[in-house]
Amino acid sequence: MDTKEQLEKFIDIMARFTVYTSKYLPDDVYAKLKELRVKEDTALAKIVYDAMFEDLKLADQQDRPLCQDTGIIQYFVQIGTRFPLIDQVEVGLCEAVKKATILGPLRHNAVEVFDEENTGNNVGKRIPWIDWEIVPDSDEATISLYMAGGGCSLPGIARVLMPLEGYEGVVKLVFDQITSYGINACPPLLVGIGIAGSVEVAAKLSKKALLRPIGSRNSHPRGAELETRIEAGLNAIKIGPGGLTGENSVMGVHIEEAARHPATIAVGLSTGCWAHRRAVIKINADMEYEIISHRGAVL
Ligand code: SF4
Incomplete structure (x- = not known):
């Protein structure tokens, strides 16, 4: 396969993968929704969960x-530094999004800021947003896709706390935000928290926290404990599915951190909704793929 053929194949795979992500929840989210449905004992909460499963079936x-x-x-x-299309991945992903927008169809969600014009194909300045991590000595690419909706993870927040506010300040910010705006995000929620020294790092880590599989825990025991305690506290509020009250509020709480400056505690918060469209694909140098997030998925 020459480079032109490889690029065409890459675009085709990523377009179909993007469309697939819009239609099917990843295995972990689906399993968690099933688990939460069983725990509900009010008619209203059951009806809301059943409506979600009916939606997925339709x-x-x-x-x-x-x-x-x-x-x-x-x-x-x-x-990977040896992935054959390393120079063309950005172009390939933009073309894949244009194709996916027609194939999906996907809603047109890219509005150029100073033209105030919807591009009509989900591609615009710096959109699709691409976050890069270089993997040394590898010829593969692993790509996580997240569809960030206008009611859920896009309205996240980030703030820099004074050091005396401590990690209690992080917890307060999370609870203030989830109890005031959480119901807008179609609960049950997946809560992503980033803690760092600066606002942009905390915000980015809060989004990366949403990419972790549900049920995973922060690699530091204290981080894992904080996740568990915030999760228990948010569930005790009983926001319920759709924000209409129920036994639980969240599908999970994930924290990602970076070492901070002694004088700052920056915190970012991103919220995923029940329709948490996150998918992971691995593509090798021969343009063969494996979808990691959805067992048995074929494009
Ligand atoms: S389910 Fe998620 S993406 Fe859909 S409207 Fe609700 S918050 Fe937005």
Whole structure:
């Protein structure tokens, strides 16, 4: 396969992968929703969960996105230094999004800021958003795709706390935000928290926290404990599915951290909704793929 053929294959795979992500939840999210449904004992909460599963069934039967808001497309790329298309990945992903927008169909969600014009194909300045991580001595690319909806993870927040506010300040910010705006994000929520020294790092880490599989824990025991305690506290509020009250509020709480400056505690918060469209694909140098997030998926 020459480079032109490789690029065409890459674009085709990523377009179909992007469309697939809009229609099917990853295995961990689906399993968590099932688990939370069983725990509900009020008629209203059960009805809301059943409506979600009915929605997923209809998306499959009618070959349509599972939510009308297919979000801003964000790719988190871990790219091997020897991946053959390393120079063309950005161009390839933009073309894939244009194709996916027609194939999906995906809602048109890219508005150029100073033209105030919707591009009509989900591609615009710096959109799709691409986050890069270089993987030494590898010829593979692992790409996580997240569809960031206007009601859920896009309205995240980030603030820099004074050091005396301590990690209690992080907890307060999370609870203040989730109890005031959480219901807008179609609960049950996946809560991503970033803690760092500066606002942009904390914000980015809060989004990366949403990419972790549900059920995973922070690698530091204290981080894992904080996740568990915040999760228990948010569940005790009983926001319930759709924000209509129920036994739980969240699918999980994930924290990612970077070492901070002694004088700052920056905190970022990103919130995923029940329709948490996150998918992971691995592509090798021969343009063969494996979808890691959805067992048995074929494009
Ligand atoms: S919050 Fe999620 S489920 Fe609700 S409208 Fe937005 S993308 Fe769809």
